[in-house]
Amino acid sequence: MNGLALLIPIALGLGLLGLAAFFWSLRRGQFDDLDGAALRIFVEDEEEGAV
Numbered sequence: 001m002n003g004l005a006l007l008i009p010i011a012l013g014l015g016l017l018g019l020a021a022f023f024w025s026l027r028r029g030q031f032d033d034l035d036g037a038a039l040r041i042f043v044e045d046e047e048e049g050a051v
Helices: 002-027 034-042
Strands: none
Touching: none
């Protein structure tokens, strides 16, 4: 029982920390352009000094 009294608040704290990090990333625009990164693999970059 004493273990649960310690582990439950730790689990809730880590969950709230993860939720706060998710909302922080939403405000910073992390998920604004979901298609750009997926389509970037199709763009061929020219290498410098290629023969």
